[in-house]
Amino acid sequence: MSFTIDFENRDQLDLPALVSKPLPWLKEKQRLAFEQFKSAKTPTRKIEHWKYNDMTFLKGQSFTQSKRANESVLTEVNGEFNQITFEDAIEIFIVDGHIVSDISALRSIEGLTITNFNQTSPAQQDIINSHADIELNSKNLLANLNEATLSDGLLIEVEPKKVIKQPIYIRHVTLSSENPAVSNQKIVVQLAPSAELTLVEHFESSLDDSEQLALQQTSIYLAANSRFTHYRLNLEAETARQVSQVKTTLDRDAQLNSFYLGLGSKLNRTDIETIHAGQNAECNITGIYLPANEQAIDYHTNIEHRVPHCNSNEVFRGIIADKASATFNGKIHIFQDAQKSDAQLNNKNLLLTNQAEVNTKPELEIYADDVSCAHGATVAQLDNKSVYYLQTRGIDKQKAKKMLSIAFVQELLNQIKHESVRDYLSHLLDNYMVKVAN
Amino acid sequence: MSDVIDEYVKTEYAAGFVTDIESETLAPGLNEDAIRFISAKKNEPEWLLEWRLQAYKKFLEMDEPEWAHLKYPKINLDEVSFYSAPKSIDDAPKSLDEVDPELIETYNKLGIPLHEQEILAGVAVDVVFDSVSVATTFKEKLAEAGVIFCPISEAVHSHPEIIQKYLGSVVPQQDNYFAALNSAVFSDGSFVYIPKGVRCPMELSTYFRINEAKTGQFERTLIIADEGSHVSYLEGCTAPMRDENQLHAAVVELVALGDAEIKYSTVQNWYPGDEDGNGGIYNFVTKRGVCHTNAKISWTQVETGSAITWKYPSVVLRGDNSVGEFYSVALTRNYQQADTGTKMIHLGKNTKSTIISKGISAGKSQNAYRGLVRMSPRADGARNYTQCDSLLIGDRCGAHTFPYIESKHPSAIVEHEATTSKVSDDQLFLCLQRGIDVEKAVSMIVNGFCKEVFKELPMEFAVEAGKLLEVSLEGSVG
């Protein structure tokens, strides 16, 4: 189960030769994805989609597929990483794209089913196939590569009207590799009508992960009136390269609350697609990025209002320190029939040094007239008046600036409902501030 | 209520007549010979021909850009004629009396009187008909102040040192596909030089008109405001109604030296095509200015015409404390498409820029704002404020905003806001209930929406712009 890919000569590649143990029921979608992968232009800064990403590492390089780590390594790394402490979470461990937890051994909870891709029933396979949106990824050859060569993945289902109290906690870990390697992986979440679920995805990597390229996709379907809370924390090491997508489709009256946090790394790109496909759906998307040193972070978000009467509220804030760079591209797309849409997007950035860099692009694409849409973006330094006010109360300038910087993102952290996640992130933020202040 | 508004947006294009003049037109197609022909026609010095050929070489290596939010068939340059001039003025008119009376009649029809005695007090006009500048008024009066205002083809001979120094200095030949094309084949355009410390005594103005069928217009404008000088310049554009699309690829370069100020206003009313989207001008224009220390460049544009508008008047804020402004109203209706905006490149310290963009979409049109604000690592204390508002009239049109913000300086402040609204039934009902008819109500609401931009236009033209908008909107209210 491994392949070798040379991006520059990919038009000569053959899919069956790449995937030795394919999932036969996924074959047709994978073939389509592979065609897209082969025909897509190689990412460079001249291509709008990759304008702010450094993709030069793809040039002249061959990649193999990441291998499954052996048991002794797994036991070792399980303790190595700093995980969130939950009282009651269902924990799943994924290493280099391979699911290493014994899914069948997870304690059973009424209304919740978690299935490995290779153990799915035909009905479940249909669900997974319906999540393979080849068109959506047309611009993203790495997303297509992930889809085309998938052999491991998870399907998470919640039955109608079941409210799952325990969060699912997925730890995605990337380990070191001697040769350039690609890991690939997909999570499919399917909520039935009126179901509720919380998913926490936590990404980490070892310090010497520089040869790895981690590809991942999480695809979510929210049926009528369901509610889904999603935390996605990209806390990889500075050397990491990850390119991932999160796609959520909302049916009528469904609600999505999601929270993203990214520290950045060598390449850290997440594309967030949110699609309102049923009336009165609502999404609240919040994000914080805190790149420092020479890290880069990139969030591309796209909210599509395909039907009338849906609401979207998106807020992203970032602090960019040292020589780091951040890219935020937030798009709101209102389709012609999506009257009475309400979509608001706000992005604020704080640059801490004159070697830090931010590129932000809040976009509106609107084809309906009776809508309320607005976006705002700012790049600024801390408000001098606030710094002065704190100083007149005896707080020195540096401390004042630190307090105000924390406050800038704390406002968003305060909105996190899940206490374990909030505490973990508050602590993380404190550590970050100590690091940045020095 | 929608039906009433629909009716309202369908108005005839008032400037759509064809002038029957004998013209000399170059056979269609682009090649070195065509470029040599143009250069020879203008009796150009060798260096300029070389410059054109160099641009052509670069052009051949470039691809037509595809990133804009525009849909149109690829332009076939083999079908475009790159030079057309009214034959009777081949020997260049020495004064207005020598200009073909039919031409003068054309401009009278357009409401641009050329006879000096009839001219709007205090406005000097240069007229470019197809590819050639046909008349410049008030030359002597301007000369008294030391101001040079003449066709660029003439300036090549009379002031070669200035042209050689500045041509292509703001928009390099290879800047983009259309700028490279223009550099190779540009025909004529206006040249302005304001000497040190001079405040130009009157508004300068150029009217552009495409008349001949199957021709492209490739004018090039160059304005130099020397230290401490001040100039206000206005251009207007019209074209006849024709079924096929005509290409217009202009380049405008502005240089504001230390403490100088240039105010550049455009009222663009090229033929937009008919109700079903046939015909109309493809308007691909590169406009850019450079501001030196303490200088200021202000772009104001009212865009109502063209089937396709691709245009981003920009300012490079090179000197410390320099100021860039962009005020824009873009109205699209029927099948018009506009992708327009600006670039503000902050290089110097304490540079400031303001962007106010108002997009109005009606009918089945698509209207996009595309802008770039870039703060360089040297731009201490730089500031930008951007406001983009879209107004939708009817539910078959689109309004889009693509702002790029790139900052590399912690003390630079960038603020961007965008909103979308519509002319609501409630607003219309209130007006009607108070006795105001639909047309008046819509034009009131739209004018209110554009107020911040109109107030930036020179007085006479603000009125003209308001009227133009009103006429363009007639019948488009849906």
Add this chain to the structure above:
Amino acid sequence: MLKINNLHAKVEDKNILKGLSLEVKPGEVHAIMGPNGSGKSTLGYVLSGREGYEATDGTATLNDKDLFDMEADERAKSGLFLAFQYPVEIPGVSNMEFLKASVDAVREYQQKEPLDAVAFMKLAREKCQEVNLDQAFLKRGVNEGFSGGEKKRNEIMQMMLLEPEVCILDETDSGLDIDALQVVADGVNACRDPKRSFIIVTHYQRLLDYIVPDYVHVLSDGKIVKSGGKELALELEEKGYGWIDQL
């Protein structure tokens, strides 16, 4: 204690203070009155070190230490307190967190032991009560969404917590109704102490009915043009600011 001698100051190239002198001894209450634009607020800002407010000539010392040699926070730690006319809102920073940081900084400077969290909470709650602020305010962002009166009371509470030596109250009465004014004045009066002095900057005589000053100074065009006892305020009230032009 606080000595200001021939102070000149400018804001954005405009000269605002043009030779102001004033000495404030421990325990004294000085009122500074003057028409709009006379430089009243500038005085507080220059003394407390707001950016953009630059002293161009003259001196100001607090306990013989040069104020202009210190950063804004050092001045605060040395015992100078400014109650703002328009307190700044800081969303995201809770009032409690802010107050704790402030009290910690001042105590550290005074080489006092820091208060532990419990003791501090207790103290903050007490002070809240004294200025009639609901304790819920401690959890909210600094001044965020506070009414005008609540913001002013929050300022007085900070003053009580920090126990400064010299307090400058910048138009603390503006925008307050009589009840709120009473609460604020009670707070100030409770802080009066033989070792603590006050400079009350105000446009109206009204506040001085509640906080009775020892001295009243009239500021006009950047200078003190007349000084007197508390009766001067009444005279000013009666005759209006036009009167001072005739002096």
